[in-house]
Amino acid sequence: MRVLLKVIACIDAFNDRLGRILSYAVLLMFLVVLSEVIRRYVFNAPTVWGTELTQLTFGVYSILAGGYLLRWGGHVNVDILYNRFSTRTKAFIDILTSVLFFLFCGMMLIYGSILAKNSIAIWEHSVSAWGPPLWPVKLMIPFGAFLLLLQGVAKLIRDILTLAGADVKEGS
Amino acid sequence: NVEAAESQKVITWKSQSHWPMASSSYRDSLVAVAERIKERTNGRLVIEPHPGGALVPGPQVFTAVKQGMLPIGVTSSAYDLAEVPIFNVVAGLPLNFAAEWEGVYFHQWMGFEQMVKDYMLENHDMLFFTDKIYTTELSLKKPVRTFEDFKGLKLRSSGILQKYLTSIGAAASMIPGGDIYAALASGMMDGAHWGAVQGSYSMKFYEISKYHLRPALNVAATDIWLVNKKAFDKLPEDLQEILVSTLEEHFWLRTNQYIYLESLVLSKIQREDNVTLITLPPEEYAKMQKAALKIWDDVAALSPECEEAVEMVKEFNRKMGRID
Amino acid sequence: MSIELLTILFFSTLIIFLLLGLPLAFVLGGVSVVFLYFTWGPEAFYMVVLQSWGVMNKFTLVAIPLFVFMAMILERSGTANDLYDMMYLWFGRLRGGLAIGTVVICAIFAAMCGISGAAVVSMGTIALPSMLKRDYDKLIAVGCINAGGGWGILIPPSIIMILYSLITGESVGRLFAGGVFPGLLMLVLVSVYIAVRCYFQPELGPPLPVEERGDWLRKFRSLKAVILPVMIVIMVMGSIVMGIATPTEAAGMGVLGAIISGLVYRQLTRSLIVEAGIRTFRLTGMIMWILFGAYCFTAAYQGMGASRLIESLMQYVPGGPWGTIVFIQVVVFLLAMVLDPMGIMMICVPVFLPVVLSYGFDPVWFGILFIINMEIGYMTPPFGFNLFYMKAIVPPSITMGDVYRSIIPFVIVQLVGMALVMIFPEIALWLPDLFFD
Ligand code: NA
């Protein structure tokens, strides 16, 4: 039990730390977009990388957000019925419905890994005029799915402990 | 008896193009081929057409066919240059040819297409067919009369042509398809290429851009058909034959039809939208082509097949007396 | 299994798991995986990743984090609060005045932003705390933001209109022009509804207490609170109209404007930026993961043969031009309750458009009707995207049930608006005809 709690705490902390770092990426996107607009309009010299760098940053930012969000209960749900249940019933239902979660997340992980593997096999570069490496970005898909999966496992452990009668605080 | 049952079985193949529903190619290529095949196989092979994005995003058709998710698909070779270097030549070197027939000759008589077919079968387990030869041309808000006029021109481009246009002094940027119209209207861009006349027309560029520029930036078989080898092998032999012959015949039918439609739409926009066709004289074409040779050599350096293919393009142009 | 039966099974599974409280993103993704397996086979699982990769590559979505970040800074720096103080001083006598002010700002925001999710989240951040603080009823406050946030796709620029033009080949310019007056009509109708409702039930949108109503001097002083927001609007819209930036890049100008106003307010601390960044990350991630799931869901449905269903539905058209139009709108409205707008468009438009054209209707007018319908669909339960986005930003005291309840009158009002555009096509067509013919 203590080990389990420790595992949960580690997963929480990891997603937390990563999320805090990633949240700065919005500043990067803003600065790149702004500089691209200025370069194009003022100097008539658009970069070949501006739009694509923003795009790739945005993609990584989004896919890695999954775990952090789950850690803070940030994925929205419909709580009309759900809120009427007791804590233990909620835990029980969450364990049941987590099947769908694991299916989705698992497919993301498995097929994301295949996608990334194929990309790494040719050290894939973008076909744009800039041509940055794409494989690190594609690698973020299975990584993002893995982070989400970890957090899902943490949530499952919490739910099982709750069902067993332990008092485990959510998202703390 | 088993054979009889086998010959009656209906095989349904999901398929998808990178073209959206509104693109005339969706109807004239994907749907047309599906209908022809259905008819010729007496309904035994049904190809179910889907437009770009319906099942997978447009740029992912290659992966979907390769992985066996889709047995057959149509895509742009420009999406998969990283995975298949020779697609750089399929998608069109800048200023490679001066007319459609030259591209047809290069593919079918000089053996370029067979070379790609062999390469794709061996390295990617896919059958390869080209959809048609067509040109890529600029539609512009400002006239371009000489090679020097490209300097400082704000153009929407992508891929190898963006590299080329940048190298000759244009301010070429990649903005997403959906933003181009607004960018032209607001003056952010002076011009864009989206296929040639029909493509620009379908994107409504001529509401704003009143000049259409020739020569073409390239002449190529950018749109390609891919068939998963495993799925193909599972077809009865007669269906295999019908599929292959229909696709090969389609190249000729569609290329000719496409050239006709280009002329038709060009005459329409000249009359209805007051579009002026500018054709640069041969000496300007020569300057444009000369500026492209550096990019040809970059492509040649990518792989042995690329080197061979670029040499074939050069050979053709040498015989035409255009390059040394 | 027939596509009719599959559809029922597919959507009821979706709704059951939603009601069981599993987050929307995972319901969409998970249900897709299960149905892909049974209707297509395991080789189709690759789609989950390909669709997600496709969503990661949509440049237009970059506007979401930028606009949300802008809104966060405006809210935390006090800009938004001062704007509401100003509105309260000027329109405080008017019952429901702040809610009307909010929908006006929504309409302006819609002209800056082509994605309704960004509009709802941003406006919710700016307007909701300001209205709740001034004792506005939570249902009016949430409902008007939900309604106004949806106009992002009706008032140009609009991503959905661009998609419609890609599917149908209609002119983006004509569609953009066609959305202007219907958007303004919605603004007027919703404002009138709020004014009338609050006139009779002042507790919903309480007027400013008499003793707090400032003199003219105070009123004019408060006007300086509009300077910065107006500057931001000019920066964003100006850069689109003048050809400085694409609609997506213009969101970056909005952030620049917000940062400038933060500096003017001397509130632009490191902690403000960090906090705004984290909240932006959460909201953007929430929207993006819903989109990952939604794109799989739509693609899975298309793979099952969704367009066959729509084609076979067309056999039940009651006949006659108006019967057809009304029937189509009903079908779209029902689909919009469970499916995402992009998906509806891809599945329905190719089937409906030829029929509509054969009756001689204008495709731009039909597109505008379709988009109004989508926009209402964005806010109809059980699966209106905007409802979920709203749920993510409301304080815990507001439940999903409240959000659902809040939109009922606004849906009815906007249905009236849609009927008006249907009966008087000039509302949509006058402006495009003026510009393009
Ligand atoms: Na808009």
Ligand code: NA
């Ligand atoms: Na809906």
